[in-house]
Amino acid sequence: MPLLDVNGLWMKFGSLAANRDVSFSVEEGQIVGLIGPNGSGKTTLFNCVSGLYKPTSGRVTFAGKNITGLPMHRIARMGLARTFQVVRPLNEMTVLENVLVGAYLHSSDERKARETAQACIELCFLEEWRNRPAGAMTIGNKKRLEVARALATSPKLLLLDEAVAGLTSTEVHEMVELIVGLKKSGKTILMVEHIMEAIMPISDKVVVLNGGVKIAEGPPREISRNTEVMTAYLGEKFSRRLAESGVLKEDRP
Amino acid sequence: MFIWLGLLAVLAALAVIPGAIGNRFYAHVLVLVLLYASMAQSWNILGGYCGQVSFGHSVFFGIGAYGAGMAMVTYRGVPWPGIIAGALLAAAVSALISWPCFKLRGHYFAIATFAIVEIFGRLFLVWDWVGGALGLDYPILDDSWKYFLWSSDKTGYFTGAALLFAFVFGVVRFLEKRRFGYYARAVREGQETAESLGVDSMRVKLTAMAISAFLAALCGAFFAQYNYRVDPPMVLSLDMSMKFVLITILGGMGTFWGPLLGAAVLIPLQEYTRTYLSHFGAGVDQMIYGILIMFMMIRQPKGIMGFLAEFGLLGGKDGGDI
Numbered sequence: 078m079p080l081l082d083v084n085g086l087w088m089k090f091g092s093l094a095a096n097r098d099v100s101f102s103v104e105e106g107q108i109v110g111l112i113g114p115n116g117s118g119k120t121t122l123f124n125c126v127s128g129l130y131k132p133t134s135g136r137v138t139f140a141g142k143n144i145t146g147l148p149m150h151r152i153a154r155m156g157l158a159r160t161f162q163v164v165r166p167l168n169e170m171t172v173l174e175n176v177l178v179g180a181y182l183h184s185s186d187e188r189k190a191r192e193t194a195q196a197c198i199e200l201c202f203l204e205e206w207r208n209r210p211a212g213a214m215t216i217g218n219k220k221r222l223e224v225a226r227a228l229a230t231s232p233k234l235l236l237l238d239e240a241v242a243g244l245t246s247t248e249v250h251e252m253v254e255l256i257v258g259l260k261k262s263g264k265t266i267l268m269v270e271h272i273m274e275a276i277m278p279i280s281d282k283v284v285v286l287n288g289g290v291k292i293a294e295g296p297p298r299e300i301s302r303n304t305e306v307m308t309a310y311l312g313e314k315f316s317r318r319l320a321e322s323g324v325l326k327e328d329r330p
Numbered sequence: 331m332f333i334w335l336g337l338l339a340v341l342a343a344l345a346v347i348p349g350a351i352g353n354r355f356y357a358h359v360l361v362l363v364l365l366y367a368s369m370a371q372s373w374n375i376l377g378g379y380c381g382q383v384s385f386g387h388s389v390f391f392g393i394g395a396y397g398a399g400m401a402m403v404t405y406r407g408v409p410w411p412g413i414i415a416g417a418l419l420a421a422a423v424s425a426l427i428s429w430p431c432f433k434l435r436g437h438y439f440a441i442a443t444f445a446i447v448e449i450f451g452r453l454f455l456v457w458d459w460v461g462g463a464l465g466l467d468y469p470i471l472d473d474s475w476k477y478f479l480w481s482s483d484k485t486g487y488f489t490g491a492a493l494l495f496a497f498v499f500g501v502v503r504f505l506e507k508r509r510f511g512y513y514a515r516a517v518r519e520g521q522e523t524a525e526s527l528g529v530d531s532m533r534v535k536l537t538a539m540a541i542s543a544f545l546a547a548l549c550g551a552f553f554a555q556y557n558y559r560v561d562p563p564m565v566l567s568l569d570m571s572m573k574f575v576l577i578t579i580l581g582g583m584g585t586f587w588g589p590l591l592g593a594a595v596l597i598p599l600q601e602y603t604r605t606y607l608s609h610f611g612a613g614v615d616q617m618i619y620g621i622l623i624m625f626m627m628i629r630q631p632k633g634i635m636g637f638l639a640e641f642g643l644l645g646g647k648d649g650g651d652i
Contacts, residue, residue, distance in 0.1 A: 129522065153528035161526070167519035169584075170512075178516040181509040182528040190509070230528055 078141060080105040080234055080265050081126070081157075086135030088121050088289075095121040097289045099135075103234065103282075108256065108266045110276040110297070113286035114310050119269045120162055122286070123238050126267075127159040128152040140233065154182065158232035160223035162239045162269070168212030172203055175211045175222055179229030194229055200258075201225035202251060217244045224255070235259065237268040241275045249275055273311070277301065278324040285310065298325045337499055340590075355605075357484035363597045364491035365552055368498040370577035370589035372545035375502060377575065378584035379511065380538040381518025386427070386443035387546050387574040389450045390420040392565035394547025395554035396460055402477070402554075403466040404459075409478050409555060417547040424543030425536050432535050435521075444568070451566040465561025466554075478555045487556055494552055498545050499590075505541070506586060514538050515584070546574070576623055582635025591634040596622070 079102035088096040095118045103109045111119050124130040126137055128149035137145045144152050158179075167175050173194060180193040198204055201221040206214055211222055224240055241252050253275050260266060260279075270276035277283070283300045285293040287309040293300055300306055301319045311319070319325065369391065377383050397416015398409040405412075431442040455463045473480040480486035505511050516524035517531045525531055554560040564570075581592025596619065603615040630636040638644050 127526065129526070148530075149522070149525040150528050150530045153526060159526055161523070165520050165523040167516055167523060169519055170515055174512060174515070178512050178524065178529065179527045181512060185509045187508065226527060 079103055080140060081267065082136075082138040083122075083126065084136045084138070086122070086125060086137065087133045088118070088125050088130060089133045095289050096125065096132075096286075099286070099289075099291050101284045101291060101294055103265060103267050105233075105265050106260065106263065107281040108260050108268065108279050110280035110283040111267060111269045111286065112271070112273070112276065112283060112300075112310065113292075117286040117310075118289040119286055120238055121289075123159060123236055123269060127157060127236055153230060153232075156231070156233035157236065158227035158230045158234075159236035160220075160227050160238055160240055162242075164216065164219040164223055166211035166214070166219050166222055168210065170211055171208050172206050172211050172214070172218075172222055172225075173198065173208060176203075176225050176229045179226045182230045193231070197225040197229045200228065201255065217248050220244060221248075221252070224252075228259075232264070234265045234267065237266060237270075239269055239271065241270055241272050253279060273315070273319060274324070277319060301325060334503070336587075337496065337503070354484060355601075357488055359598050359601050361484060361487050361491045361556065362601065363593050364488075364495040365549060365556070366573060366577055366597050367590040367593035368491075368495050369546060369549045369574055370581065370592055371498050371502055372542050372549060373574035374578050374583065374585075374589050375505070375514070375545070376535075376538045376542040378578055378582075378588070379506070379518065380514040380535060381584075382432070382535055382538070383440045383575070384443045384539075384542075385440055385568065385571045385575065386446040387542070388447055388566055388568070388570035389427075390424055390543035390546040391550035391553070391570060391574075392450065392454070392560075392562075393420040393423060394550030395560045395565045396454070396466075396550075397547065398478075398551035398554045399466040399468075399560040400460065402468055403461070406469075408476055409551065413548065413551040416551055417544045420547035420550075421540040421544040424539045428536060428539045432532060432539075443571075447566065447568050447571055451562055454562040454566055461561070463562065465559055465564070468558040479558070490552060490555075494548060498548070499586075501541070501545065503586060510534070510537065518584070576619070578633075580623060580626055580633050582633030585633070585635040588633055588635045595634065 081103040083102065084100050086096055086099045087094060099122060111122065113119055121130065125132040128144070128147050131146045135145070136143060139152070139155060139157055142155065144155065167178065176194040176197050177190055180190040184190050198207055201224050203218065203221055203225055206218055214222070220240055220243060224237065227235060241249050244252060249272065256266060257279055268276065277297045280297050282295065283297050284291060285300060285306050292309060293303045293306050301311065301316050307313055307316045373384070373387050394413070394416040397412040397419065401407050401409050401412025427446055431439055434442055454460055468479065471477045471479055473482055473486065475486065478490065513524065513529050513534045516527070516529055517534050521531050550565060553565065557564070577592035577596055578589050580596055581590065582588030599618060600615050603618050607614045626633060630640065
């Protein structure tokens with residue numbers, strides 16, 4: 078049984094359908110990449126899964142439970158945490174306090190919550206900024222804070238909405254390491270990303286959206302050769318470069 | 331830790347003050363500073379920490395005042411059961427009212443609370459059971475803690491106000507550093523973000539509202555006891571609601587000492603201008619009040635606490651922690 082299963086999901090805003098009949102699943106322990114051009118409905122899909130939007134129709138199942146249309150805080154409590162593409166730091170609170178809000182989800186004990194928060198702060202390279210107001214940080218650090226805060230809720234599934242975009246190349250490297258580390262520690266990750274060099278090598282599976290419709294799903298190597306994905310998003314030159322670079326995993330039997 | 335010591339120091343200082351000053355006017359001003367600081371702090375839980383600006387707190391204040399007043403006048407007893415009942419009722423009413431209002435965001439919530447004051451003000455004016463427009467006049471009784479009434483001097487009220495102050499500030503300090511405190515601030519800084527982290531924002535707001543209303547009602551009960559009477563315009567007015575808001579804004583919203591600082595500046599100013607400048611006509615105190623708030627909003631929206639932080643007088647790494 079997959080950890081997350083999205084089945085026939087539609088999200089309409091008036092006459093505009095941002096997601097049309099999207100279905101895919103995420104197995105436990107996997108990193109699944111969600112890619113596609115701007116406006117293809119990736120963030121909308123995240124919002125539907127995490128409970129920010131109520132899908133027009135379709136079904137979202139998480140850990141065997143139907144979570145379609147549940148409020149976001151209840152979904153979070155069940156172990157599904159997300160970050161926001163447009164970062165949303167709790168500005169007037171310090172980095173530690175931001176992360177504490179997440180850490181308090183499963184323990185009202187201050188000492189325990191602080192321990193959890195501290196661990197997440199260190200993991201996300203934020204130790205130096207611990208007591209700074211979150212609103213005063215650089216965009217890169219705000220992105221890390223998004224991840225640290227979500228992690229503090231001890232999620233089973235982590236939804237990362239462009240956690241890497243906007244970082245410097247060193248930071249990208251660190252973040253990718255972090256994501257791989259999280260996978261190794263048993264977390265499941267669904268991530269939206271535009272930086273192909275970051276997402277393709279680490280994903281077990283890639284789902285491609287275009288115009289709200291899923292146009293492809295499969296291992297990164299297969300996706301990089303898919304003609305439809307090439308036309309819609311990657312471009313022919315880039316696909317070749319990606320395939321030749323040798324960063325992609327071999328197809329699994 | 332320092333906060334608790336600070337609170338203790340303030341109380342210790344207050345304990346010796348009434349003996350040191352025989353002047354009833356000073357004592358009166360001090361009692362009012364403590365009362366209004368407590369009122370502002372009760373509002374601060376919801377408006378400052380949780381970010382839900384309410385102009386309806388005079389309703390809860392009024393319910394508390396009427397609780398004490400009716401126990402004394404209508405039922406000819408001691409005020410205590412009325413104070414408790416009033417505070418509980420205020421908490422219940424606040425939760426019932428805010429259930430629909432909290433679905434409104436930002437300014438719309440604030441506007442809805444305006445209407446509530448009007449509704450309750452009118453209702454109490456025509457409601458005979460609570461004394462209608464005439465209000466409730468206290469009987470003449472002996473000075474005692476039993477009745478919580480004193481007419482010969484202000485020492486009793488002063489001690490009462492200090493206890494009220496200690497209780498309200500103690501409750502806020504207790505909550506501030508616990509899960510609820512963090513959740514309340516998270517809801518203020520970003521409701522959706524808080525929800526994404528598992529915070530049930532509706533529950534947090536309702537809890538903040540109920541605690542806030544309970545404490546505001548205790549302050550209202552004290553106000554009725556202090557004035558020997560209660561009538562609708564005295565308590566159920568927008569004017570009174572604004573005091574809750576303005577004192578906190580002046581002192582610093584969402585800060586622990588802000589409400590005390592705000593009251594310590596505004597109340598003496600109000601009382602002195604009312605006493606010494608009233609020959610210029612009514613409302614001079616209000617004008618000075620208004621100018622001060624305007625200056626503050628333009629110069630330092632974070633209030634006196636913001637000023638102190640700006641000049642590095644708070645010691646801590648961030649003003650929000652004090």
